[in-house]
Amino acid sequence: MKLLLVHDQGQLVAALSCLLCKNGFQVNSAPNGDRGAAMAGTGSYDLIILERILPRKDDLTLLKEFRSQGHETPVLFLTAKSTAADRIAGLDAGADDYLTKPFTGEELLARLRALARRKDRKLLGTTLCAAGFTLDPQRGEVIKGAATFQLTAKETMLLELLMRNYRQVVTKEYIVKKIWGLSSPATRANVDLYIHYLRKKLNIPGIKTLRGIGYSLQDTDIAEASYG
Structure with a gap:
């Protein structure tokens, strides 16, 4: 901790x-x-x-x-x-x-x-809303507009962590600890992979990369501006 x-x-x-x-x-x-x-x-x-x-x-x-x-x-x-x-x-x-x-x-x-x-x-079980998404952590369901997406358990945990820290930087080390645990062999590369899964599944450009540090969930226009 x-x-x-x-x-x-x-x-x-x-x-x-x-x-x-x-x-x-x-x-x-x-x-x-x-x-x-x-x-x-x-x-x-x-x-x-x-x-x-x-x-x-x-x-x-x-x-x-x-x-x-x-x-x-x-x-x-x-x-x-x-x-x-x-x-x-x-x-x-x-x-x-x-x-x-x-x-x-x-x-x-x-x-x-x-x-x-x-x-x-x-951190348990309440519906979350951020960056245009609504997440039900218990069911692993995400709603954006008229579309509903189903996430895996770890995808759900990752998106929940980003949404609960909306517009804040979440380090890769913190993500590993919260999702995989301190005793797990998971590394920063696992985080990058699951961020890729989320971006692809949800078509979500609002996850900003801070190279060498971690990720931050932003509004789409802010994240796009950050990428240039």
């Missing part, structure tokens, strides 16, 4: 990164609000830990902008600001949880596991 840690205290970042990596997280860190906003905006993280006091960009502004862009990634505030007013401000800005210092590593991990379960539940 890929996690972004936005915090400016180097020693704490190092200690938390060690703890999280030992418990199965892949951790990237940002030392200030500007860098944190840029990294979070890629949409490639499963969870975000955010400090309440950040240099360069205010934490609440960062989170409000992040939510206004349509990102639903779970965010946990980790901070010494512990008053009721502080907690209310953080939650109202779009945080999913709020953990104050001092805290134990066990409690932090438990909070992150709970957020991860909540995120996974959101």
